[in-house]
Amino acid sequence: MVTIGLTHYLIVSAALFCCGVFVMTTKRNAIGLLIGVELVLNAAALNFVAFDRYIEAARIDGLIAALFVIVLAAAEAAIAVAICINVYKNLASVDVDRANQLNG
């Protein structure tokens, strides 16, 4: 119980992932969805770092992967906020259920 192993971190990361999925499925605000995506990405990065620490073959590679996850998350957030602002300009709302003009 006292020694913290790989499984402990993986379970925390699984909890983060499930919270992220819940946020993505229950929020209708576009920014809220984005927050859910951030949670999921953080879970992934935490997994990478945990494996990097506890598995010898993954030395440094896991860290670099987590670094790229953070970079991509920043890029994704920037673009998504720009898209949200555009949607808001067109529909006067960021409710994702109202953005249905491409529906067939």
Added chain:
Amino acid sequence: MQSRLKDILPLMTIAVLSSVPFALAQSDVTNEAPNVMTAKPAGMVEAVLFYLFAATTIVSALGVCTCKNVVRMAVWLFCTLSSVAVMYFLLAAPFLGAVQLIVYVGGTLILLIFGVMLTGKSPWLRFDIKRGEMIASGVVCLSLFIALSMLLARADWSTSATGVKAGVTVEEIGRVLLSKYVVPFEAAGVLLFIVMVGAAHLARQEKK
């Protein structure tokens, strides 16, 4: 009373988080090789810190789930991201923890809050969801979590030991980033440039 509790909880989490530097300075987990640790006391401190920050991570992630107001969600997300940064420190990756704090907490989160402010005054500010959908989603996510943790508890990752090695230094990271990973590194640079131009283009004011 209910809303006052909601106001106080994130602040309490932030207060817990602000004790991190002292705790890390006490335990010295980040810059000491685990295999030369004198076993018991340091491991104990690490375990206590792990459970504390695992709790703050999960509680604040649940806070993100339960809040309806987007600004409150952002505040809870701040707590989650900071706790994950502490997890990186505990995993002997201080560089990544610093990057998480600077880029995520200092950059991405601020961007999200600006997004909230720029899209806030909406005439249709009713983002309620049906109760049935909420319950269905909750059941699915909860069972997903239970299944995942059962799977993880049984899995054998063949770790040679618990916490086998010393932390990776920044020097090593830089060396690897510019040799083995130079192509993804450059690609990330190009991506960030495109993102900068694209975001400015998408969000600019139309001139008519």
